Amino acid sequence: MNFPPSPRTFSATVMAAAVAFALAGCAVGPDYVRPAMDVPAAYKETGPWKQAQPQQIDSSNWWEVYGDATLNGLIQQANQANQNIRVAEAQYRQARAAGDVARAGFWPTAGVSAGVDRSRSNTNGVKIGNSYNAGLQGSWEPDIWGSVRRSVEAGDAGSQASAADLAAARLSIQATLAQDYLQLRITDLLKDLYARTTAAYARSLQLTQNQYAAGVALRSDVALAESQLKTAEAQAIDLQAQRSQLEHAIAILTGKAPSGFNLAALPADTQMLSKMQAGLPPVPAGLPSDLLERRPDIASAERHVAQANANIGVAKSAFFPALTLSASGGFNGASLAQWFDTPSRVWSLGAALAETIFDGGLRRAHSDQAIAAYDAAVAQYKQTVLGGFQEVEDNLATLNVLDQEAIAQKQAVQASQLAERLALSQYRAGTATYLTVVTAQTLALSNERTLVQLLGRQLLASVALIKAVGGGWDASRLNGDQAQNDTQHTNKTTD
Incomplete structure (x- = not known):
């Protein structure tokens, strides 16, 4: 079962966004x-x-x-x-x-996706079933x-x-x-x-x-x-x-x-x-x-x-370093009817900080x-x-x-x-x-x-x-x- 984000997780994400906005006022270079x-x-x-x-x-x-x-x-x-x-x-x-x-x-960039899968599994017996998913994704790299x-x-x-x-x-x-x-x-x-x-x-x-x-x-x-x-x-x-x-x-x-x-x-x-x-x-x-x-x-x-x-x-x-903020949400279930049930709802929030430490003098x-x-x-x-x-x-x-x-x-x-x-x-x-x-x-x-x-x-x-x-x-x-x-x-x- 999926739960909404905890206050600590949500606060960290908001803090990362706030820091990004605060730093966005500076621009390197002459x-x-x-x-x-x-x-x-x-x-x-x-x-x-x-x-x-x-x-x-x-x-x-x-x-x-x-x-x-x-x-x-x-x-x-x-x-x-x-x-x-x-x-x-x-x-x-x-x-x-x-x-x-x-x-x-x-x-930011945003996109939508939808798909259907048919698969076979051997967990608790051989099962063949369909899986339906749809979602909305977005990401933003603050300047x-x-x-x-x-x-x-x-x-x-x-x-x-x-x-x-x-x-x-x-x-x-x-x-x-x-x-x-x-x-x-x-x-x-x-x-x-x-x-x-x-x-x-x-x-x-x-x-x-x-x-x-x-x-x-x-x-x-x-x-x-x-x-x-x-x-x-x-x-x-x-x-x-x-x-x-x-x-x-x-x-x-x-x-x-x-x-x-x-x-x-x-x-x-x-x-x-x-x-x-x-x-x-x-x-x-x-x-x-x-x-x-x-x-x-x-x-x-x-x-x-x-x-x-x-x-x-x-x-x-x-x-x-580059900071990337991302978010996604959607539905995933064995049938389209299950999309409206709470367990079929999925979401994610994230922040990633990346820095190149060696590039052979490229930069x-x-x-x-x-x-x-x-x-x-x-x-x-x-x-x-x-x-x-x-x-x-x-x-x-x-x-x-x-x-x-x-x-x-x-x-x-x-x-x-x-x-x-x-x-x-x-x-x-x-x-x-x-x-x-x-x-x-x-x-x-x-x-x-x-x-x-x-x-x-x-x-x-x-x-x-x-x-x-x-x-x-x-x-x-x-x-x-x-x-x-x-x-x-x-x-x-x-x-």
Whole structure:
């Protein structure tokens, strides 16, 4: 016959649970402190961007500063369909699930069982009979030394790092797409430049042919004019190859096959260059200290440091004993009807304390491994911060230098265009050779092409600077549901 637990047994079990709860307030391992960085007070490179306010960039739509509706639409498509973003989004969901796995360690486990046995015994004669049983079991390992709490800290830091990785992947795709698109438009400008140039060269060829027919020009002038025209036409054809490659890259970034994607060229417009120059935005760089909060790759590296720090606590908790509390209850009888009789009721309560006394140095090795991983994460974090500073400084310097270079190049274009007009007038008047005309025209084309390419370099550098300062992203998002909301939005738009 089964009896309820004695007061002494019950008191011991309650005492063990109380001790477990009391000890559950401590957690072994170091508490996390962000690694200190020697952050400069200001950037070295000067420029009109240094004193701007970082908040001027819209964190969700920074590309709109370029004022191009086509670019806006392409980046929205990339946000929804780019496969690299989907990979990062899936990895973020995986990291969140890993954090939930760690959090499940706070709770007890419970299970049910039921069974039937048929057996033969020789006690007091041969007997064959059935036995029926059903029960409920539960166990709980209190988090006395903080192993579960450190695991949860590591899981949460890992999911936050993955959320920052998702933001970094999205920012990288957006910046790459913006650069490819702007470079394609620069190629359109160059194609328009060559279209106007070849038309001018064709008129010059006609002029030399007329002069030769009149007997006032040499046959070599005609050959020189024809050679110049064909060279320009060949260079114009080469631009189409560059444009096709950029168009294919944009198609892949937006999640489409190149064969099904077409981006129409801008209409020929002599004012196109000035319009794109007007679209070159002033880019706020902020202060160096802002970079620690505004770059998702830096935030990810910092969260990996926090994750590694928590894993040290998980490793150190293995040096302490583990307490397991268990309970079970149920019914066991020769028939189902006997389950409701008192003798068929069974139960048990227990507490077990276990400690490993020898493991061949396994726990020490795990602890050393966790400490080394933390040191590596700290070094990686600091290197990422330094790399971020370099990217900002590089692009600030590039924009500053290109701005000065563009001013000088515009003056060179104006001078070469004047020289071209004067050379043509002198050739018509018979006071200059056609070689002078060719030299002036070649210089004018070279200077105009350089000016357009300078604009392209300015646009690309401005995108690179926006990316380098985080695109307006802020690490405070890691404490909210922004990444999860972005994930749900991506899933909804792709279902």
